Structures are given as C-alpha cells and as structure tokens.
Amino acid sequence: MTPGHYMLWAVIYFACLCSASLANNPRVNFREKEKKILDQILGQGKYDARIRPSGINGTDGACTVNVNMFLRSISKIDDYKMEYSVQLTFREQWLDERLKFDDIGGRLKYLTLTEANRVWMPDLFFSNEKEGHFHNIIMPNVYIRIFPYGSVLYSIRISLTLACPMNLKLYPLDRQICSLRMASYGWTTADLVFLWKEGDPVQVVKNLHLPRFTLEKFLTDYCNSKTNTGEYSCLKVDLLFKREFSYYLIQIYTPCCMLVIVSWVSFWLDQGAVPARVSLGVTTLLTMATQTSGINASLPPVSYTKAIDVWTGVCLTFVFGALLEFALVNYASRSDRAADIHRETMKKKRRELEQVSLDAASDLLETDSNATFAMKPLVRHPGDPLALEKLRQCEVHMQPPKRQSCCKSWLSRLPTRQCSRSKRIDVISRITFPLVFALFNLVYWSTYLFREEEDQ
Template sequence: MGTGHYFWAIFYFTSLCSASLANNAKINFREKEKKVLDQILGAGKYDARIRPSGINGTANLPTLVQVNMFLRSISKIDDYKMEYSVQLTFREQWTDERLKFDDIQGRLKYLTLTEANRVWMPDLFFSNEKEGHFHNIIMPNVYIRIFPNGSVLYSIRISLTLACPMNLKLYPLDRQICSLRMASYGWTTNDLVFLWKEGDPVQVVKNLHLPRFTLEKFLTDYCNSKTNTGEYSCLKVDLLFKREFSYYLIQIYIPCCMLVIVSWVSFWLDQGAVPARVSLGVTTLLTMATQTSGINASLPPVSYTKAIDVWTGVCLTFVFGALLEFALVNYASRSDMHKENMKKKRRDLEQASLDAASDLLDTDSNATFAMKPLVRHPGDPLALEKLRQCEVHMQPPKRPSCCKTWLSKFPTRSKRIDVISRITFPLVFALFNLVYWSTYLFREEEDETF
C-alpha cells in the first residue's frame, strides 16, 4: 500500500471523528437547551397566571410592554360599511424576571416557543375590530422568544377588519383617517402599561398598493381610556388615506359633463323638430338620473350633503332646465304663430276695407262735393295729427342697445329664447365649475389636519 493511500485513509478517519464530535456537540447543546426550558418552565416552577414584576423586579410597579408592528397589506377600504382590512405582523416585548437563564457563555442566544400559553401574556385586544383571524398555514404563524435576561418577544401574523368612521362631506375629494386601536382588557394602568417601541414602532411594506387610495402617512399616539373599573392603557395608529381622484374624474365627472353638453344640442335644433328635442331631453335626463342613483348606491345614506351630491344635483338641474327650455320655446312658438295669424287677419280686413272704399269712390265720382277750406281750424283732427308728427320728428332719436340690435335679427320670441339659451347655459355651467372646484379644492387643503 502506497503513501497516498495512507494519507487518504487518515483524512477519512479524521473527518468521521470530527463529524461525530460535531453531532455529539449539537446533541449536547440541544440537551442543555431542553434542560434550560425545564428549569424555567418546568412543572411547579413557573405560573403563567401571575403577572411579571415591574421595572427592576419591583412588584408594585406596572409591567411595561413595548409594542411594534409591520403592516404587510391593506386589502380594501369600504366606504359603504366604513371599514378597512389589514394584515400585519404584531409584536410585543416585555421582561419577566422569572425567565432568566444561563446563556452558556453566549452560545444560547434565545429560546423559541410556539405555545403562547406556556408563559404569561398581556391581555391586549383591538378595540375597533369587527372581524379577525390568525394564520395557520402551514403551521401557526406565531412564536415566542425568551432571551437570557428574561426579555420575552411575542410575534404573530393576523388579519383584521377594523371600523373606520368616515366624513364624506368632501367625497370624492376627501382624505380619511383610519385608526388601529389596541388596549388592555382587564389590567389597569396600575398593573400593565403599553408603550410604543422606540425608533420605528410601525413599519409599512414598500410595495403597498391600494386601488382607490394612497397611504400618505401614519402617526402613533396614546389613547388611554377611563371607565368605572379604572384606567386602561391604550395605543393607536392613525393612517391617513388620500382618495385617488383620477378614477372618479373618468367615471363620474367627465360623463356628467358630457351629458350636460349633449342636452344643449336641443338649443340648436329646429323649433319644429318636437320629437327630436323631446327624446333628446328625456334621454339625457334619465341617463343623468341613473348615473346619480348608481353613485349613491355605493355610498352610505348619510345625513349631510357630499361634494358629489352637489355636482350631480347641479348637472341634473341643467339637464332638466334644458328640457324645460324646450317647453318654453314650444309655448312661445305657438304664441308667435297665433300673433302672426292675427296680424294676417288684420291685414286682410284692412285690405278688404280699402277695396270697399275704392269701390265707393268709383261710384260717387260724378257726385258734387263741398269745397274744403284752405285753412283748417285749430281743433281739426287732421291738424292735430300733423302737429304730433312734427313733435315726433323734432325729438332726438334713441340709440338702440347692442343686445336689442342683435336680438332684432331674430324676429320670433321662440328663436330668441333658443339663442339666449345657447349662451346662458354654457356660461352659467362654466361659472358653476369655477366655484365648485375652487371651493372644494381649497377646503380640502384647509381640512387637511392630522
């Protein structure tokens, strides 16, 4: 057997020995970890029903629990139910002097448990929770870490549906503040106090995406509450959501503007086109009413007026006004026709009387007549008429206004109403838009309090 074979045999034997020693060391380390767990959590050694002591083991001071969380996702924000759903990793950390152990010269950094009932737990609950559940796929998403100095870290992944009272006065130009409140259920502030962890108590996933909202910022605060049974510690996170306006601009505002403009086409149609103008007005009115009902169906029945109610109400008024304008035009057209018929009858009567008078003059052409005086008396009607005409010619002529001059180009009242409506309706709608957007956009900036 050569020298090379001896070398490889020695190397193989050494590797087996080192692997065996490493496995033994791991076994011994796990055995020591098991012994530590038995020492601190063994039968008769730890009672999970007893609250840990306060700072420095002082029994008469409250237990301090530091809280932090990681927001993994916000799945929906429901305007109708006034609630939102969130998935988060929730963490609590406190110190329990009874759980101190030897770290074996720094080799045992912490102990991990998956059963929360083995140690004392704070009785925290979410006060504005509607629904909630833990995650158990594939294993329960929860762990407890016990550190050598007695510090306990509890972490769990949960999904919650929380109440979010909303003020929809500026909808859809609004911002909403949704809170997440956590409080102690049974322990008063004399026994248990919740604190936000220093540094970064709330973390949010970077690629958080909401379909109709944007999370602008968040703020942590305290919300201790006093009841008949005492004062209870409380923490809260305020999330400021800004509603994405582009969706509502495309789905609501632009279609409503188009319906209003389409209703103005009636002003340019002929007055005699009654079926066309009636069908256009009724169709736009019904479409606008359907649009309004569809918008309100997705919102709760609140007692105040929302910004979208003002918009849809004014647009519906403009469409209805265009329909009423046609009714007025139709009435004026019939009145103009009646006047025209009366004038025609009057002209026919005058023509008939003139024809009769000429026939009478022809029959009496040979009759004698009295000589008319060359000078008329002052009371003569013909002289008074001549004098009145002279006074009229002596008065300075009145300058007609530009509006009257322009309207005089349209002989009938119905045509004038249509022409005035072509100008008045767009101007008033443009003025409304100016007032609406300036009012609600500036109010949005003023009401942005956080």
C-alpha cells in the first residue's frame, strides 16, 4: 500500500475515535446544544411564564401538580408555643407541553435551570407556617429540570416553623399530631390541582432523632378548602409523635414521690421535736411548690386539667397534709399534758382527802376507850379463799410467757385507749398516708395508661 492509503486509514480511525468519544460523553459535548434548546423554548416572545400550562392532552382542564417531599430533620417541638420546626426537600412535578424539545436521539436526558422565574410555577404556600427560609449556602439549594416531553421537576430545600395545636390533657402520657398543610394561594381547583405522588410521597431520613418525642408514623391526605373566592386544592401530612416518658419519670415523677415520702419522716420523730418536724414539713412543702411552678412554667396556660396537674396537686396535698398532721399532733399533745396535770391534781386532792379522813378516824378511835378491836390472824388457814387466790396468781406469774405470732406482735403496737391522743395520731398516720398514696398511684396510672391506649 502507498503512503497515501496509510494516511487515509489513519484519518478514518481518528474520526471513529472522536465519534465514540462523543457518544460516551454526551453531557460534556452537548453543552452548546443545550444552550440553543433553552434559547429556542424560553426565548423572548416564545414562552410566557405568566400563563399556566394547559390540562391533560392540551385541554382547558386544570393543571395537575404531583407533590412529594423528603423530611430531613425535625429540630424541636415546642409545647409552650405549640409549634415545631422541620427541614425538608420539597418537590413538585407537572407537565408543560410548551417546553417540549428534541432529545437528540435520547442523548439529552433533561435541561437544568436554577432560576425559577424563567418558567411558570405553582403558587403553593404552607398554610400553617409561622416562619420559613431558603438555604443559600454555598449556592441557592434549588433546581428545575425540564424533560424532553415537557415535564418540569422543581426541587428546593427549605426550613419551616409550623403551628401545631396540641391537646395536653394526658401530658406527659400523650401523643400529638402535627400537620404540614400545603395549598394553592390564587389558583382554584378549576385551574390547579395538587396530588400526592404515587408510591412513596413522603420520605423520612433514617435514624431521625428527637430529644423528647418519637415519630411513630405519618399519613398523607387531602384538605381542599372552600372560601368566598372559590375552592382551593390542599394537601396535608399528619405526623404522629409519641412523647418519651422516661425523661418525665426521672425529672418529675420520681422527685415528687421522694418528697412525699420524706414528708412522712416527721411521723416517726418525737412529738417534742418541734423545730425538726416544722423544718421538715415546711422544707418539703416549699420544694414541692417550686417543683410544681417549674413544671407549669414550661407549659402553656390552658383551661383544662392535665395529667401532670393531677399528680403534682395530689403530691402537694400529701405534703401539706403531713404538715397539718403535726399541727394536730402538737395540739393533741398539749391537751394531753393539760389532762395529765388535771388528773394529777385530782389524785393529789383525793389523797389529801383520804389522809384527812384517816386522821379523823384515828382520832376517833383513840378517844373511844370502850371500843374493842378484832385482831386479824397473821396466818390464814389453807381453806381461806384469799390465800387460794394469792396462790393462784403466783402460779400464773411463774409460768413462762407465751410466744406471740408476728401478726399479734404487730397488732399489739397499734394505739390503744391507754396511749395518748397525739401518739395515736402519729401511729395512724404512719399507716394511713402510705396506703392512701399507694391507692392513688394505682388509680392514677391505671386511668391514664388506659386512656392513652384508647386514644391510639
């Protein structure tokens, strides 16, 4: 072969390599082509972003927008303000036949825009939004993809603070439903309809962590609203949160139980230890009141009674009751002392009267010289009834004492009429207060736990 033939084959081989390179790298080698297509479909006088797309098959029906989202995080759920904050990637997809273009044999999959004002956009807004902002670091987190058959995909990352009306009757054994509502602001259902994307419209990031809640499940639904200006399409997502009870068990319920039990220590102190019993009662009462105030400060002032209000109220009543019990014991002890003094005074007077009577009788006997006295025998006969009775009593005392059972031994410690009233009050309080508190716990937990299961 001549050198010219070799040169021809080299040119052909080089051309084949270039064509293969173009086929393997369409995104790199079609940038200029994309620019021409964008100028062709979005050029001045060719596309008007103020006019909504037509309906299905080019009819005048409503434009259908499919919505889906990816829930990235939930930063907080505020009980006092009744709101929660989320960060999500929000997506909308619709068909705009005016944006069709040639995909060059399937090599051009889609066109990408970063300016949302270049094409028509649905006027969607979040109806229960309080605050919100876009993310612009390092570049605005937004893009628009235009597909060859005219489909438009809009994606943006946003952070929202949304209202979440809460029912706190079972707090902190409650479940809350927080919604995210999206609706059209100006286009009625005759022009624009929002639909959830088929399949998996809402996605949640794995290992979603919340400090005091657990996301149990979420539900998608429709919430079209009718106003004086027409009916508007609306979508909503209901997020079901369960409150984590372990935090409240450690921070609220256990300290309150400990304070109530500490207040019972005064029942075991001596009745005369007035400073110790008063200090213990007042300290526990003030601590319990401070605990209750701290709990209420983190919750909104609602008109109904919450489960935590019942708990703190009863615990405060028990602590206050222990303080009142000491006041009753102190009053009863002073009454007992007055009664003892009166009793001793009466005994002393009775002994004085008996002594006076004996002195008068002895004087009378001494003056009576004709009186005769019957001498009692110093030794009684065996058949004497008094001697037999004394012998029987000695035998009883000589017998070993019988061993009492545990129940009888415990029952023997209960207050009797021989005990003072103040002592009886203390002993009865040692038994009554724990029993009543245990009964309250049984009723409280069974009531609110069953109500929680019914509300599921």
